[in-house]
Structures are given as structure tokens and as C-alpha cells.
Amino acid sequence: MQACRTLLLATVTALAFTTQAFAVEKMKIGIQGANPPFNSKDTSGQVAGFDLEIGKALCARMKVECEVVTSDWDGLIPALNEGQTDFVISSMSITEERKQLVDFTAPYYVNKLQFVAPKSTDFPTDKATLKQTLVDKTIGAPIATQASDWLQTNLGAAITIKLYGTPDKAYTDLAGGGIYALLADKYASYEWLKSEAGQNFEFKGEPVVERDQVGIAVRKGDPLRDRLNIALKSIIEDGSYKKINDKYFPFSIL
Numbered sequence: 001m002q003a004c005r006t007l008l009l010a011t012v013t014a015l016a017f018t019t020q021a022f023a024v025e026k027m028k029i030g031i032q033g034a035n036p037p038f039n040s041k042d043t044s045g046q047v048a049g050f051d052l053e054i055g056k057a058l059c060a061r062m063k064v065e066c067e068v069v070t071s072d073w074d075g076l077i078p079a080l081n082e083g084q085t086d087f088v089i090s091s092m093s094i095t096e097e098r099k100q101l102v103d104f105t106a107p108y109y110v111n112k113l114q115f116v117a118p119k120s121t122d123f124p125t126d127k128a129t130l131k132q133t134l135v136d137k138t139i140g141a142p143i144a145t146q147a148s149d150w151l152q153t154n155l156g157a158a159i160t161i162k163l164y165g166t167p168d169k170a171y172t173d174l175a176g177g178g179i180y181a182l183l184a185d186k187y188a189s190y191e192w193l194k195s196e197a198g199q200n201f202e203f204k205g206e207p208v209v210e211r212d213q214v215g216i217a218v219r220k221g222d223p224l225r226d227r228l229n230i231a232l233k234s235i236i237e238d239g240s241y242k243k244i245n246d247k248y249f250p251f252s253i254l
Contacts, residue, residue, distance in 0.1 A: 024065045026064065027059065027064050027066050027067070027086040027087070028066070028067050028068075028084065028085040028086050029052075029066050029069065029088070030070075030084075030088035030089075030090060031047055031055070031069070031089065031090045032070065032073050032090045033047045033070040034166040034168055035049075035185075036168075036192075037188070038050045038051045038187075039051040039091065041070075049248075050109075050244065050247075051089050051090055052068065053244045053247070054089060054108055054235075054241070055089040057231075057241070058089075058231040058235065061234050061235055062227055062231050069085050073090075076088050077217065080102060080217060081101065081102070081219055086224060087224060087228065088102075088216065088217040088218075089108070091188075091214055092215065093145065093146045093212050093214055094107065094213045094214065094215045098217070102217040102219065102220060103220055103225050104215035104217055104218075105216040105225055105228045106229050106233075107214055107215050107254075108254075109254055110212065110213055111185045111187055111212040111253070112207035112212060113146055113183060113184070113186065113207055113209040114183070114186045114204070114205070114207040115139075115183050115208070116181065116182045116183075116193070116201055116202070116203055117181035117182070117201065117204045118201055119201060121180070121181065123204035123205060127206070127208065130205070130208075131154075131155055131158050134155060134181070135158045135159065136159070136160075137160070137180040137181070138162055138179045139159050139162070139179060139180060139181050139183060140162045140163070140164060140170050140178075140179040141162075141163060141170070141182065142184060145184075145185075146209060146212050147184050147185070148163055150183065150208055154208070162179055167184060170182055171189075183208070187253055189203070190249075216232075236254070
């Protein structure tokens with residue numbers, strides 16, 4: 001009888017170790033899901049886009065199982081810090097203000113900020129005459145972004161700034177004549193300009209910000225940042241990143 005008990009105990013112990021050995025680490029990715037081609041929802045409600053594909057590639061390289069959690073733009077960092085997600089990959093610019101709340105990985109792409117307006121709109125091509133030309137005009141920007149900060153800092157009271165919770169609402173208002181121009185991420189605007197709604201619009205002037213670095217956010221002090229940086233370096237070096245880049249853009253955004 002004692003031998004049977006010993007054998008049973010050994011079997012249970014072995015199974016416990018086996019289960020632990022094959023347990024898959026799980027993580028939750030925070031994404032907005034409203035900023036194509038970087039992140040948006042398809043007709044079935046599933047998130048798709050550049051951000052998600054990079055996120056999945058990083059999860060695969062870290063050998064973790066990842067689940068997507070969507071939220072409004074201004075809820076992404078609170079959800080991260082409350083433990084509802086493990087990292088945020090949602091085209092979030094690395095800013096000094098955000099670095100007080102979260103840590104960022106190395107940039108996984110570099111954007112630009114540029115105005116978009118109707119092709120027929122008179123618009124300055126240099127920054128020196130920008131303020132005079134846009135005085136008393138209504139200019140749009142996504143809320144709580146580099147674009148909205150730039151407008152407030154550089155044009156301030158000279159214009160009326162209209163803010164939007166999601167980029168798609170901003171483009172819809174621009175198309176409907178609700179704003180004179182929109183300042184937004186160039187690569188997101190590039191995608192919209194290819195659409196039927198954007199065919200009568202174009203980029204105006206030069207980019208007002210040339211290097212808007214975009215990173216992956218993690219909680220302050222979380223060693224996950226180092227793991228993500230190693231995984232990002234790996235997918236860049238072996239060409240996995242380029243394959244995803246080329247699927248969405250005919251030029252490198254890194």
C-alpha cells in the first residue's frame with residue numbers, strides 16, 4: 001500500500017512540474033483600434049493594422065500568448081497602469097509628459113506631423129507665414145496628441161482648435177467642411193488621402209514636426225521594456241519588421 005501511495009505521489013508531482021513547464025505566459029496588449037492603417041477594427045469587430053502585427057510579432061519572439069484589449073485613446077495609459085493591460089502599442093508618441101506616467105521602448109517607427117486640407121485651399125508652404133495665414137481659422141487635431149500640443153504651443157489664440165476623440169472623426173469633419181485644415185500624423189493621413197473621401201485633399205506645406213518618435217508603453221520600472229526592446233531589435237534584424245512595413249507602406253517608417 002505504501003508503495004502505491006509513493007508511486008501516486010511521484011506521479012502527481014511529475015504532472016505538476018510538467019504542467020508548469022508547458023504553461024504559456026500570457027499578456028494583454030492595449031490598442032485604440034480607431035487609427036487606420038495602424039490600428040482599426042474590421043467588419044467583424046476584430047482589431048487589425050500595423051500596430052497589431054508588430055505587437056503579434058513581438059509576442060511571438062518573446063514566446064508569450066497575447067490578447068488584445070481595446071479602449072478609448074485617453075484610457076490607454078490608465079488601463080495600463082491599473083494592470084488591465086501589460087503594454088500599449090497604439091501609435092503613441094514618446095513625449096516628456098507621458099514619460100512621467102509610463103516607460104517607453106525604443107521607437108518602433110518615426111512619424112511626422114503635417115497639415116491636410118482641400119486641394120483648393122490657399123495654404124502657406126513655410127512656417128514663417130503659417131500663423132498669419134491661419135488666423136481666425138478652425139484647425140482640427142486628434143485630442144491629447146503631439147498635433148494638438150503643437151497647435152496650442154505654436155498657434156494658440158490665433159486660431160480655433162477643434163479636438164477629436166478618434167482620427168476617423170477628424171477626417172470625417174474635414175471632408176464635410178467642418179474645419180479649415182487638420183494637423184495629424186502624416187502616415188495615418190497618407191492612408192486617408194488614398195480613400196474616396198480624401199481624393200480632393202492633400203498635404204499642405206512642410207511637416208511641422210519631422211521626427212515624431214513612436215514607442216511601446218509599459219508601466220514605470222517594468223522589466224518588460226527590456227524584453228520588448230530585445231524582441232524589437234530581433235524582428236528588425238531578421239527582416240520580419242520590413243515585411244510588415246511593406247504590407248502597409250511603400251517606404252520605410254522606421
